[in-house]
Amino acid sequence: MDAFQELLSHLTGTSRAIVISEKDVDLRPQSGDNRLFLLKIAEGSLAAGGRGGGFGERKVTAVFYFERRMGGWTKRFESGGEAEAAEFEVPYYVSRLPMILADGSESMGYGVVDPELVGAMTKKARIGSSP
Numbered sequence: 001m002d003a004f005q006e007l008l009s010h011l012t013g014t015s016r017a018i019v020i021s022e023k024d025v026d027l028r029p030q031s032g033d034n035r036l037f038l039l040k041i042a043e044g045s046l047a048a049g050g051r052g053g054g055f056g057e058r059k060v061t062a063v064f065y066f067e068r069r070m071g072g073w074t075k076r077f078e079s080g081g082e083a084e085a086a087e088f089e090v091p092y093y094v095s096r097l098p099m100i101l102a103d104g105s106e107s108m109g110y111g112v113v114d115p116e117l118v119g120a121m122t123k124k125a126r127i128g129s130s131p
Contacts, residue, residue, distance in 0.1 A: 004073040004102075007038075007066045011099060012107060016041040018090050019111030022118045025099035035067040037121050039090055058090040065125060077125045087124065091117065 001009070008027065010017050019025060021036040040062040063085045065077035079085040097111040 002073075003066060003075040006064075006075060007073055008102070010038050010040075010064065011109060012101070015043065017109070018094055019097055019099070019109055020091070020117055020121060021097075021111060021113050022115045024113055025097065025109075025111075027102045028100060028104060029071070029102065031068070031100075033068050033070075035118050035122070036065070037088075037118065038064040038066070039088055040064075040085070041090070060085045060088050060090060063088050063125070065122070065127060077127050088121065 004027075011019070011025075011027075018039040018041060019036055020039065021034060023032070023034045025034070025036065039060045042059040042061050061082055063077070063079040064075060066073055066075050068074075079088075091112055091114070094110050094112055097109050097113070099107045099109055101107055
């Protein structure tokens with residue numbers, strides 16, 4: 001599966017993922033560059049209530065980092081396990097986040113658009129600058 005298909009699968013699949021994006025999430029071919037992290041959240045009875053944004057339990061089980069440069073998506077990071085993923089925290093200010101899919105349709109997810117947080121998470125993941 002290529003990076004774009006994997007990203008789309010995470011965003012539209014049944015598992016819970018929080019999006020931390022540098023810019024609005026727009027997957028259409030003509031959209032510009034973007035960087036985003038996906039924080040996969042533990043599934044279970046506590047994962048759907050009690051906190052703002054509809055997420056009770058906020059245990060991060062996996063982390064992925066994708067970036068779009070010059071029209072193509074690349075996956076540049078995937079956490080090596082739950083211990084590494086646990087180093088990343090879900091921001092307290094997560095809310096509903098509209099996303100435009102490749103076909104132009106809109107989907108709703110959870111996340112934030114925060115360029116500074118993307119930069120901080122990039123450092124935490126030890127991701128160097130892209131060429």
